[in-house]
Amino acid sequence: MSFEVYRPRTRATTKAKSPIIRLSKNSLVLSKVARERLNNPEYLELAFDTDTGTIRIKPAGKVCGVSLKKTKVAAKGFFESFKISDIGNYIADYNAEENALYVKIA
Numbered sequence: 001m002s003f004e005v006y007r008p009r010t011r012a013t014t015k016a017k018s019p020i021i022r023l024s025k026n027s028l029v030l031s032k033v034a035r036e037r038l039n040n041p042e043y044l045e046l047a048f049d050t051d052t053g054t055i056r057i058k059p060a061g062k063v064c065g066v067s068l069k070k071t072k073v074a075a076k077g078f079f080e081s082f083k084i085s086d087i088g089n090y091i092a093d094y095n096a097e098e099n100a101l102y103v104k105i106a
Contacts, residue, residue: 019092021057021103023084028075030057034101035071037094044068046075048082053106055084057092058099 019034028046030038038044038058043065047056059065066073079085084105092101 019094019101020089021055021092021101022089023075023079023087023105025087026074026076026079028055028057028073028078029071030068030073030101031071034092035068037101038099041065042068044073046073046078048078048084050082053104055103055105057101057103 017033019037020031021034022029022031034057035041041059043060043062045056045058045060045065047058048054049056066075066078086105090103090105092103094101
């Protein structure tokens, strides 16, 4: 007889390795992994591709960026501007060349 050991995969294990972005009604929250991938910026640039329904998040300067307070970005104006009403957790894809996170919400 040969036995194979069952090792359940937990969501915590999957989440720990992936950058997670949480969208709420008024804010956008970056997980620790997401912030680390972007080198813990103070300001972020938010952009939206309406054709693909993808949010791009990348570090920015103080002049043209949105302030990142600990883990949260006040994004109500951004959401209203692009008519984004999706709420929930999304796994982001990191692009090292652009130093940006991409979140597909549609």
